[in-house]
Amino acid sequence: MLVLRHLEHVERRFVAPVVTLGNFDGVHCGHQVILRRAVATAREQGGQTIAITFWPHPSAVLAPTHATALIMSLRQRIELIAACGVDVIIAQRFNQRFSNITAEDFVRRLVCGRLGAQRIVVGHRVSFGHARAGNAEVLRRLGAELDVGVEIVEPILAGDHLVSSSAVRRAIRTGHLELAQQLLGRPHTIAGRVIHGHHRGRSIGFPTANLRVRYAMVPPDGVYAVRVRHRGQWFAGIANIGFNPTFEDRTRSIEAHIFDFEESLYRQRLEVAFVRRLRGEQKFPTPQALAAQIERDVAAARAALAQA
Structure with a gap:
């Protein structure tokens, strides 16, 4: 080619x-x-x-x-x-x-x-x-x-939907990922390079890769079951999009946690395929409360990915 x-x-x-x-x-x-x-x-x-x-x-x-x-x-x-x-x-x-x-x-x-x-x-x-x-x-x-x-x-x-790029954009913008997948013929996927973050995920047992995404539509803030592609291989995971209200961040971030994965991903290019939205972004009283919720999110994501 x-x-x-x-x-x-x-x-x-x-x-x-x-x-x-x-x-x-x-x-x-x-x-x-x-x-x-x-x-x-x-x-x-x-x-x-x-x-x-x-x-x-x-x-x-x-x-x-x-x-x-x-x-x-x-x-x-x-x-x-x-x-x-x-x-x-x-x-x-x-x-x-x-x-x-x-x-x-x-x-x-x-x-x-x-x-x-x-x-x-x-x-x-x-x-x-x-x-x-x-x-x-x-x-x-x-x-x-x-x-x-x-x-x-x-x-x-x-299905009943006329396929167009405009329809795909509307579906992604409004968080209708199942419709976006139907129109695309695959899950909506963004790509970016891993940049330095605050390392808070690692401190509560869920290390994340912070993605810098330049050219792609990012779904609404929330937590998602995802698949992450690294060096040609797909891994199951979970992603958070938003402002991390528990820590009162002011910058929107895209963070992905890959299940059972220990390698350093800094500066690596990743693709993140959004399979299902699990919940909206929430503020928790303590990092420990956030970690407990992430445990539940991981279980929900594993179940969603097993069915997808």
């Missing part, structure tokens, strides 16, 4: 390329259908699949005070797109200059000219080009003019 950063700098020639494009934030069930359809089409004609995604999110450049909250980091996005079988990922750097490229120029000069697309597969809500002037209908018209096949993938439902 090849990762490139600039469409306009691509020099190589691809074999019978099938191109798909979108923000793909979350790589939810709908995105997965689009990506796998593109992969299947490419394989049928002995070609390669190219997925174009954008970083940062266009809203961060065009409307920074109202930027869209991202479901996941670019690294996570690339890993999940690659897992669908895509051969080439172009993580196009989105800036003011790129935003001025018209929809027609984007398709004619870059997608078909630079990449040599023979077929384009996109979702029904696709938008591209300056002022988001490009859509599925524009793509169909340009495809017909350029003799490039265009396939528009219809909306995807997860």
Whole structure:
């Protein structure tokens, strides 16, 4: 799998390329259908699949005070797109200059000219080009003019819910993790690096890894049953998000305790998958009372993870 950063700098020639494009934030069930359809089409004609995604999110450049909250980091996005079988990922750097490229120029000069697309597969809500002037209908018209096949993938439902990145964001923001999992096809997962904390967890028998998370939607404050990925292996655990009211902290933190784990995790990259919300954050009269509650939380988390 090849990762490139600039469409306009691509020099190589691809074999019978099938191109798909979108923000793909979350790589939810709908995105997965689009990506796998593109992969299947490419394989049928002995070609390669190219997925174009954008970083940062266009809203961060065009409307920074109202930027869209991202479901996941670019690294996570690339890993999940690659897992669908895509051969080439172009993580196009989105800036003011790129935003001025018209929809027609984007398709004619870059997608078909630079990449040599023979077929384009996109979702029904696709938008591209300056002022988001490009859509599925524009793509169909340009495809017909350029003799490039265009396939528009219809909306995807997860149960009774229309799958979209916006729906995933709403579910995470409101703490509806089961719905988020249904839309994503997996638990919502954040990634970050372990930083120094106050070591209070260790002092009461529950050492935690404090995560610095830069690009991901963090669920509401509370205690969660989680799975933690470290060096490719998943471990059961529990996580707390919030301000540690027992200790009157003023900074929001994300702390994960991995069951039966003794290694130092400082500066390590971890992924935390949220399986179930156990309770809201509470203030306890003493650290001992907090430790007793954590014992109960651990038991509840083990039970929840055993059923998941």
